[in-house]
Amino acid sequence: MNVTETVFQTLGTAVVASPTILLATLGLAALIDRPFSETSVSRLTQAAVLFSLLPAIGILVLMLAVGTRYVPVEIGDWVAIEDVDLDFHFHLKFVFDRLSIPFLILSCVLCGVVGAFTRRYLHREQGYGRFFLYYAVFYCGMVISSLAGTIETLFVGWEMVGLSSALLVAYFHERENPVRNGQRVWSIYRLSDAAFLIAAITMHHMTGQGDFGGLMSSGVWPEGTAAVSSGQALLVGTLMLIAAAGKSALFPFSGWLPRAMEGPTPSSAIFYGALSVHLGVYLLLRMSPLLEASLTLQLMVITLGAVSAVCGALMSRVQSDIKVSLAYASLTQVGIIVMEIGLGFRYLALIHIIGHASLRTMQLLRAPTLLRDYNELENAIGARITQRQSGWTRMLPPSVHRWAYRFGFDRGFMDIALDKFVVRPFLALFLFFDSLERQVTDWLSKEASRESDDAALHPEESQRVA
Amino acid sequence: MPELRFPWIEVSILVPLFGAVWVHLLGNSERSLRHCVVICAATFALTVGELIDFVSLGAFEAHDHWLFLDWLFNRDIFVVDELSAYQLALVALIFLVTVLSTLRTKAPRFSLKLALISESLMLATFSCRESWTLILLLVASTIPPYLELRKRERCTRIYRIHMGAFVAMLVIGWAWMSMIDVHSSAVFVPGAFLTTACLLRAGIFPLHLWMTDLFEKGTFGTAILFTTPLVGAYAVMRLILPIAPSWAMQSIAVLSLFTAVYAGGMALVQREARRMFCYLLLSQSSLVLVGLELVTPIGLTGALCLWVSVGMSLTGFGITLRCIEARISRISLADFHGLYQQMPILSGFFLLTGLASIGFPATVGFVGMELLIEGAVDVYPFVGSMVVIAAALNGIAVLFAYFRIFTGRHNRTLIPMHARPAEKFAVLVLSVLILGGGLYPQPGVASRYHAAKELTRQRQNNPMTVDPEYAAAPEMTDENAAENQSDDSITRVDRPLDPPPVSLAKQPRH
Numbered sequence: 001m002n003v004t005e006t007v008f009q010t011l012g013t014a015v016v017a018s019p020t021i022l023l024a025t026l027g028l029a030a031l032i033d034r035p036f037s038e039t040s041v042s043r044l045t046q047a048a049v050l051f052s053l054l055p056a057i058g059i060l061v062l063m064l065a066v067g068t069r070y071v072p073v074e075i076g077d078w079v080a081i082e083d084v085d086l087d088f089h090f091h092l093k094f095v096f097d098r099l100s101i102p103f104l105i106l107s108c109v110l111c112g113v114v115g116a117f118t119r120r121y122l123h124r125e126q127g128y129g130r131f132f133l134y135y136a137v138f139y140c141g142m143v144i145s146s147l148a149g150t151i152e153t154l155f156v157g158w159e160m161v162g163l164s165s166a167l168l169v170a171y172f173h174e175r176e177n178p179v180r181n182g183q184r185v186w187s188i189y190r191l192s193d194a195a196f197l198i199a200a201i202t203m204h205h206m207t208g209q210g211d212f213g214g215l216m217s218s219g220v221w222p223e224g225t226a227a228v229s230s231g232q233a234l235l236v237g238t239l240m241l242i243a244a245a246g247k248s249a250l251f252p253f254s255g256w257l258p259r260a261m262e263g264p265t266p267s268s269a270i271f272y273g274a275l276s277v278h279l280g281v282y283l284l285l286r287m288s289p290l291l292e293a294s295l296t297l298q299l300m301v302i303t304l305g306a307v308s309a310v311c312g313a314l315m316s317r318v319q320s321d322i323k324v325s326l327a328y329a330s331l332t333q334v335g336i337i338v339m340e341i342g343l344g345f346r347y348l349a350l351i352h353i354i355g356h357a358s359l360r361t362m363q364l365l366r367a368p369t370l371l372r373d374y375n376e377l378e379n380a381i382g383a384r385i386t387q388r389q390s391g392w393t394r395m396l397p398p399s400v401h402r403w404a405y406r407f408g409f410d411r412g413f414m415d416i417a418l419d420k421f422v423v424r425p426f427l428a429l430f431l432f433f434d435s436l437e438r439q440v441t442d443w444l445s446k447e448a449s450r451e452s453d454d455a456a457l458h459p460e461e462s463q464r465v466a
Numbered sequence: 467m468p469e470l471r472f473p474w475i476e477v478s479i480l481v482p483l484f485g486a487v488w489v490h491l492l493g494n495s496e497r498s499l500r501h502c503v504v505i506c507a508a509t510f511a512l513t514v515g516e517l518i519d520f521v522s523l524g525a526f527e528a529h530d531h532w533l534f535l536d537w538l539f540n541r542d543i544f545v546v547d548e549l550s551a552y553q554l555a556l557v558a559l560i561f562l563v564t565v566l567s568t569l570r571t572k573a574p575r576f577s578l579k580l581a582l583i584s585e586s587l588m589l590a591t592f593s594c595r596e597s598w599t600l601i602l603l604l605v606a607s608t609i610p611p612y613l614e615l616r617k618r619e620r621c622t623r624i625y626r627i628h629m630g631a632f633v634a635m636l637v638i639g640w641a642w643m644s645m646i647d648v649h650s651s652a653v654f655v656p657g658a659f660l661t662t663a664c665l666l667r668a669g670i671f672p673l674h675l676w677m678t679d680l681f682e683k684g685t686f687g688t689a690i691l692f693t694t695p696l697v698g699a700y701a702v703m704r705l706i707l708p709i710a711p712s713w714a715m716q717s718i719a720v721l722s723l724f725t726a727v728y729a730g731g732m733a734l735v736q737r738e739a740r741r742m743f744c745y746l747l748l749s750q751s752s753l754v755l756v757g758l759e760l761v762t763p764i765g766l767t768g769a770l771c772l773w774v775s776v777g778m779s780l781t782g783f784g785i786t787l788r789c790i791e792a793r794i795s796r797i798s799l800a801d802f803h804g805l806y807q808q809m810p811i812l813s814g815f816f817l818l819t820g821l822a823s824i825g826f827p828a829t830v831g832f833v834g835m836e837l838l839i840e841g842a843v844d845v846y847p848f849v850g851s852m853v854v855i856a857a858a859l860n861g862i863a864v865l866f867a868y869f870r871i872f873t874g875r876h877n878r879t880l881i882p883m884h885a886r887p888a889e890k891f892a893v894l895v896l897s898v899l900i901l902g903g904g905l906y907p908q909p910g911v912a913s914r915y916h917a918a919k920e921l922t923r924q925r926q927n928n929p930m931t932v933d934p935e936y937a938a939a940p941e942m943t944d945e946n947a948a949e950n951q952s953d954d955s956i957t958r959v960d961r962p963l964d965p966p967p968v969s970l971a972k973q974p975r976h
Binding site for chain 1: 798854
């Protein structure tokens with residue numbers, strides 16, 4: 001290994017190690033019930049971001065200097081079974097290339113900015129330490145996902161981002177609504193994770209490789225060619241599309257996006273304005289050579305992007321909550337980015353992600369104070385600030401206008417549809433099985449068989465020790 | 467066969483047995499709980515010593531001939547091998563943390579004496595390779611929960627019916643098997659008896675009702691101790707795996723898979739925490755069985771890894787629920803309880819163990835789940851997809867339970883509900899193992915793979931269990947093949963044959 005490679009290896013390891021150490025430190029403190037002070041927590045977080053960002057910039061500069069476009073950083077095998085009969089490796093490989101470096105630097109910058117903002121925003125909040133612990137999970141997940149060189153490594157980061165999202169949506173957990181919304185976000189994520197995992201394993205089964213370099217057979221991003229047939233690409237790509245749709249709140253999973261705004265503003269900004277919501281799109285970008293292998297898949301991607309963008313535009317205009325409105329505005333942009341990927345404009349999509357993420361984070365962080373400014377302005381002028389309709393809206397027939405309003409206001413009926421056609425039938429089926437089991441056990445016992453039926457709803461309120 | 471340097475096996479079985487007598491003599495005094503903890507800790511230390519000694523020998527199996535068992539029974543009744551060495555330590559750990567997390571107020575209700583007898587029987591079961599003794603132990607281990615149900619004056623009909631059927635089929639199946647040529651097609655009927663018995667003990671749908679009933683009517687501690695070591699899976703490994711043909715095993719795998727998905731769905735609709743836990747356990751233990759029954763080395767490795775993970779994580783999950791129950795009685799999941807403020811450590815542990823049980827990254831279950839899914843996809847892609855769906859449903863159930871119990875409202879309870887030092891210790895031990903096993907999984911996986919490979923090889927010594935396409939191939943290539951044909955008393959069926967090659971798919975993965 002020459003000097004340049006050693007430097008790359010060292011810097012690359014530092015990028016990944018920094019968030020991992022942060023997570024381990026905060027996690028250990030929580031585990032042994034010895035929390036850090038607010039100042040220590042925020043300083044540790046900022047230091048971790050800095051120790052990722054600076055080496056990442058260093059790698060970028062060095063790559064430009066030596067003219068390389070692809071720097072793999074091999075951490076080694078997490079698990080390996082080497083045998084004459086079986087060769088299984090869970091390889092920890094991180095890749096610095098034209099896609100991952102911008103996304104990584106974006107993640108570091110935004111995490112740093114939002115972390116600094118949170119320091120004051122959540123000052124003296126009871127869950128301050130908890131927020132930063134989940135934030136560390138998220139940050140670690142984002143760095144791993146951004147740099148993942150194998151599909152399994154990407155999945156590790158993907159799962160961490162999902163968990164932290166759900167827990168942060170439920171951050172204000174002494175109220176029901178945030179918790180219910182956190183549960184909903186988690187449910188959608190689990191289904192998208194399942195699609196991701198099935199896709200990953202199917203792809204591995206087809207090609208025998210989990211390495212993105214191997215899957216794309218030749219060239220580095222964006223110039224690879226998928227090492228699978230058109231039919232295989234369609235199968236795997238559809239699964240990946242479901243995974244991306246779940247993660248990026250595309251149609252028909254958009255319903256969780258406004259619900260996710262129940263979390264604190266900084267997490268809303270970083271998750272649903274900037275990074276998390278783009279992770280599905282990032283997956284599509286990473287797998288973009290796969291899209292090119294199937295025209296049907298490309299059309300699916302474009303259609304999904306277009307539908308999501310239109311829905312997002314309609315919904316964002318009629319929301320009464322500024323964060324929700326911004327969330328749907330994000331969805332519009334994400335939909336457009338998906339279309340760009342489907343059309344093959346990969347660099348454009350990447351630039352769009354960076355621009356949109358930065359702008360949206362700023363908007364979301366500004367949102368609470370903007371409302372205060374509006375109030376002050378309206379108080380000063382003594383009247384409401386009137387909103388004028390745009391020209392093309394006035395041209396629409398009233399019936400279409402009304403329908404569009406209802407569609408947007410009811411958030412595209414997506415949650416209603418998912419509840420009606422997926423959740424309720426599923427629950428009804430298993431409740432039916434449950435009642436069957438009850439009948440059988442009652443019959444076998446010759447008495448009421450379920451003592452759990454007598455469980456008090458809130459035994460903790462009886463103020464007694466059992 | 468190599469010998470251990472100390473009679474770990476016998477001593478670890480006898481310590482809890484004598485401990486039960488000691489606890490009986492102490493009566494229901496407050497001291498009995500402390501003494502019971504010490505006995506369980508000593509047993510755990512012995513099983514860990516046994517594991518270390520065994521690993522240092524570098525053999526597939528080992529025994530000890532130190533005590534009276536040599537002249538009392540056959541020499542090879544108790545043998546530790548690569549499959550059971552880890553399981554023994556796991557069983558002892560499960561008993562230790564369960565007893566450790568028992569509140570003093572609950573000690574009279576949860577029979578410590580029966581728990582120690584169960585531990586002794588369980589350790590003997592997991593150390594046993596001689597078929598009839600194994601069956602005797604499996605039968606005997608059903609008695610302590612029955613006695614507890616009787617003592618608590620609960621209806622025992624469901625338990626009796628199921629366990630009666632289990633015992634009858636196990637005994638008839640193995641007796642029948644002993645009378646026929648195990649290489650003939652006549653083996654199918656007794657094989658079906660044995661299989662049904664093992665599936666019954668494992669709680670595979672539709673034979674799982676005894677398990678939900680035990681969780682309803684028994685103490686939570688006993689239910690955890692009787693179910694989380696996955697004795698049913700062990701019975702499958704010892705009694706079914708060596709004789710059942712691949713197609714039969716894969717059919718059972720499909721049944722287990724159905725159970726995994728079904729139980730995952732059922733866990734989501736339960737309105738009481740114990741029942742939810744029971745279905746979660748059923749789902750995860752069925753996934754272990756799916757892997758075991760795939761009978762490919764990768765699937766087996768995944769299943770064995772997942773076995774350890776499920777044992778640890780779901781015991782942790784269960785004892786957390788039990789700790790909460792001990793304070794507020796049964797936990798309804800129909801509404802939010804908001805206990806986070808009162809018990810932050812237990813809530814964190816609940817989340818950690820729950821996530822570990824579903825194979826979340828950086829926990830002990832992750833690699834096991836990966837291997838299992840990989841193995842399942844190799845046999846039939848649809849099976850792999852269903853494993854993923856079952857895991858997804860379990861994941862939703864875990865967070866649902868977390869949110870319901872720890873969040874959602876201001877709790878107005880005035881009772882101090884923080885974790886006691888013993889509970890904290892139990893939680894910390896399990897957390898360290900769960901995270902340690904997740905962050906550094908290599909030694910565990912390598913050992914489980916070796917065990918899986920040996921088990922596969924044992925199957926391949928029997929023509930009934932080998933796929934016809936491999937049966938025609940000339941000979942096994944591995945050097946250790948002869949060594950492992952020698953004295954496998956579990957299976958009576960392992961006769962020196964012309965062994966087929968180790969025909970495992972090579973799966974490069976980078």
